[in-house]
Amino acid sequence: MRPRVLSVSSFRSSLAPRLLALAVVFLPALAVALDTKQAANFLNSLQEEAAAQLGDASVSEQQKEDRFRKLFNQNFDVPAIGRFVIGRYWRGASDEDQKAFLAVFEDAMVQRFLPLLAENSSERFQVGTVTLDSRNENMALVDSRIDRTEGEPYRVSWRVREADGEFKILDIVAEGVSMAITLRSEYGTVLKNNGGKLPPLTEALREKVANGAFAPRQ
């Protein structure tokens, strides 16, 4: 103990350059917030998990939906997507209206994507290149290809965001068309026609979900 206390000043002087060297080595890694390889892995394991959980034939439809909803909420930033598609009308809406909308919006998304992810086996789903977002260092666009039994394969890109080492999907882009932007234009028109009020949109969406309108037709 004692010798160390005595040599503190010399220790300090040798520590500074070491810290500097460490900083030079590690800072670039810290500055790049998103690792493209991790982003690709994220999507791959999501697909595998969805296929494993939903491909099980012994599971009832209700159980499937429950499992998928959990998986969906873990991997999609539903509140952020919901807020984005409401756009400038979000702030004017009350807390309850916002919550009610997000709940129905989540139902709609689950209805839409459950069959898509459940039916795609790993052989048909391939992750391609990952492009970092030039404006946001914690976001990237992950390309993927989904082969179909008939017809040309779907090319789908997934916009992901990393926060605290966790990835969440924010948007899906197919053939240059973004789901988030499409829904925002559409819902924006509905909101405008209703004087900017959120509840009528929520109600219309609820009706569609009840009729199973979001389930893709095959």
Add this chain to the structure above:
Amino acid sequence: MFFAFNEALDFAVIRPIAVTYRFIVPTGVRNTVRNFLRNLRTPVTLANDLLQGDLDRAEVTFTRFFINSTIGMLGLFDIAADSGFPYHDEDFGQTMGTYGAGEGFYLVLPILGPSNLRDAGGRIVDIFLDPLTYVAPREVGVGRAVAAGVDFRSRNIEELDSLKADSLDFYARIRSLYRQNRESEINNGTLPGEQPNFSEIPAQSPSVVE
């Protein structure tokens, strides 16, 4: 409004024809029809490749036309695609887009569907860019347009059905889809046109809203 007119026409005539066509004609034959129609359009694509100054794509288009018109039996078979010369489409609306022309306003054309000022004008220019306009009687052009329409519709039956099923405002949805898709076509799919800006919306965990 032409949108409602087109929707009614689609429901009453076009969709049933497309469904029947897909049902009675085997996939192989339908692909042959599409190959032939695409090959017929190649001169227009080539002209627009050149007008865009895209020599690489022009070369692909030219090679496709040469291979498919000869070995491909007048375009019935897309041999070129298997030889590394994939199909792509260009039109004068896209060419104007690459020159930096804005879309003008959105409009819906009767029968032809969603468009805008720039692309509708582009359609007219494309007619003049097409050698077929000068050598074949008008009926051929109309027949080709009808065939191309049925081919397109027959390949998108489920897609359009589900697009419509879950939409709250079908007109607004189609308008947005058309815009984004054209923008992506103009930059040849290298980038999605408009990118959603999520940076103002913080990451949220599902349990905590707001």
